[in-house]
Every structure is written in C-alpha cells, then in structure tokens.
Amino acid sequence: MKFYDCATAPSPRRVRIFLAEKGIAVPMVQVNLREGEHLQPAFRKINPEATVPVLELDDGTILSDAIAICTYFEDIHPEPPLIGRTPQERAVTHAWNRRIERDGLSAAMEAFRNATPGLKGRAVPGPDDYDQIPALAERGRTRVGRFFTWMDAHLAAHEFVAGPRYTMADITTQITVEFAKWAKLPVPETCPHLARWFAAVSARPSAKA
Template identity: 40%
Template sequence: MKLYTYDPAPNPMRLNLFLKYKGIELDTQQVDLGTLEQHGDEYGAINPARTVPALVLDGGELLTEVIGQCVYLEAMNPDKPLMGDTALEKAEVISWDHKIFLQGMAAIADIFRNGHPAFKDRAMPGPLKLPQIPELCERGKLRLAAFWPMIDEQLGKHPWIAGENFSFADIDLYCLVQFAGWIKEGIPEDCSNTQTWYERAKTELGDA
C-alpha cells in the first residue's frame, strides 16, 4: 500500500490525524502542491483526479477520497475505532462527518479558493480549469456563520460531535478549525461548547 499526500494541506491532514491516532504507518510519498506537481504526467498516471491524499492498495486499486480511505483502513485496523462501533454509532459518525465536510469544509474552501489570487482558474481541486466566482466567498461566509451554532448545539448535548465517543468526525472538525485559520476565521467566542471541545480534542490527538 502506498500513500501519496502533501502534509500541509487540509485533506491530507484529515488522513494524517486518523493514521497517527490509530498508530498506522504507511509507505508515503509527498506530492508538492506548491509547485503544482499534482498536474504533472507522473502523478496524473497514479491519480487522474489529481488530488491528494491518494491511497494505492497492494492490488493496485486507487482510493481518492479521505472518507473511503479511512473506512478501508479502519476495517483493516479495527483497534482504537474511529468510525463507530454499533450500527447507530456508525450512522452518527458518517452523518456528522458529512455535515462537517459539506456544510463547513466546503464553505471554507469556497471562501478560500474563490478569493485567493493563487487559485485563479483553479477554483476547484482537480483537472478542470474553473473560474473563481467572488460571490461564493460571500455565500461561504453566510454558510459558515450558520455552521458554528449547529455544531455548538450538538456539543452542548454530547462530549464529542457524534455522541459519547471520540471519532473521525471529531478529527474532521479539528481539521476544519485549522483550515478556518487559513481564511482568518476561528471558533466564534459565543460557541463555548465548541471552544472547550477543541481543547479536549487537542489533548485526545496529542496535538497539545
């Protein structure tokens, strides 16, 4: 199995924290997004989607999505479960993770990629040349403003985002907080449940 990644980027960070928490070590190669190495022929032959992280399994199969990579690695390494134990826990972890990715991460990505000059004609990751749409920055800010209270309400009811146990959804929320820093945003001051959750998540991840 081989992992292609770029440590500083948000999606690689999601997988890296999952691997670190579970104590999984993989043969790893960095693909430098800073020099657009993902658009070279060599990486295009490995992952035509031209995104990282990409996981190539021993049989040659390619997994391009962090969620799929984590589901696979969890099944192969069941110790310290991060994807839920019971049927209901598994459903809650995937559901909260989906909300975090689609409502939070995507909003931040819209703000970042549609506003930063380095992403001119690269408004979405991947091979398509897509123009920036400045209005998406404004829409992203509105979406993010609605995201935090939804998260804070859930963290007022449970210690972790998907319930009683620390999970991959907490890792994704933790990465979202780091990614929010890229657009100079953070957990709002009035989201006190999320503030205290963040300190606990940091300790749980050994990131203190």
C-alpha cells in the same frame, strides 16, 4: 501500500490524524501541491483526479478519497473504533461526518478557494481550471458562521461530535476549524464550547500528524 500525502493540505491531514489515532504507520510520499506537482503527468498517471490523499494498495488499486481510505483502515484495523463497532454506530458517524462536510468543510473550502489570490483560476480542486466566484466566497463565509454557531450549541451538551466517543466526525470538524482559519474565519468568542472542544482535540497526540 503507499500513501500520497501533502503535509500542508487539509484533506490528507484527515487521514494522517485517523492513522495516528489507530497507531498505524504507512509509507508516505509527499506531493508538493504548492509547486503544482499534482498537476504534472507523473502524478496524474497515479491519480487522474490530480488530488491528494491517495492510498495505493499492494495490488495497485488506487483509493483517491480521504473517507474511502479511512473506511478501509477501519475495516482492516478496527481498534480503536473511529467509525463504529455496530451498524448503528457506523451509520451515525457517517451521517455526522457527511453533515459536517456539507455545512462546514465545503463552506470553508468555498470561502477559501474562491477568494485566495494564489488560487485564481483554481477555484475547484482537480484537473480542470475554474474561475473564482466572489459571491460564492461570501456565501461560504456566511455558512461557516452558521456552522460554528450550530456546532457550538451541539458541543455545549456533548464532549464529542457524534456520540460518546471520539470519531472520524471529530477529525472532520477539526479540519473544518483549521481550514476556516485559512479563510480568516477563526472561531468567534461567541462560540466557547466549540473553542473548548477544539482545544481538546488539538491537544491529542494525533493533532501533530
């Protein structure tokens, strides 16, 4: 088994935190996104999508999606549960995780990728080039703001994002808050519950992953 990682990128970090919480060690290979290593033929032979993270299994199977990789490790290494022990727990975690991806993480990505000078012509991850759309960066900023407000209200009454335990949905929210900072959208002072929760997840040993 081999994990293709990029230490500075948000998506592989989701998996690294997940693995750290489980106490699983996997051999890591660094892919230098800043130098465009993911767009070179050698890496595109491994993953034609030209994205990280990638998990290569021992039989050569390629998993090129952070959440697919997390579900695999949850299945083969169930403790501690980060998705859930029962069908209902698992479904609730997936529902939260996907909502946060739609309303938070995607919005932060749109805000960042469509406005950052270094990503001109690279507004969408993957092998194809797309121009930045300034109006989409602006819409992303608005959506991140609404996501923060909504998540703050939720966390006012809950210790964790998706139920009584820390789950994969907390990791996705953590990455969203970190990614939003890259887009110069820090958690505002009007969101103290989100800030309290973020300080707590950032103090976990897994945050160093």
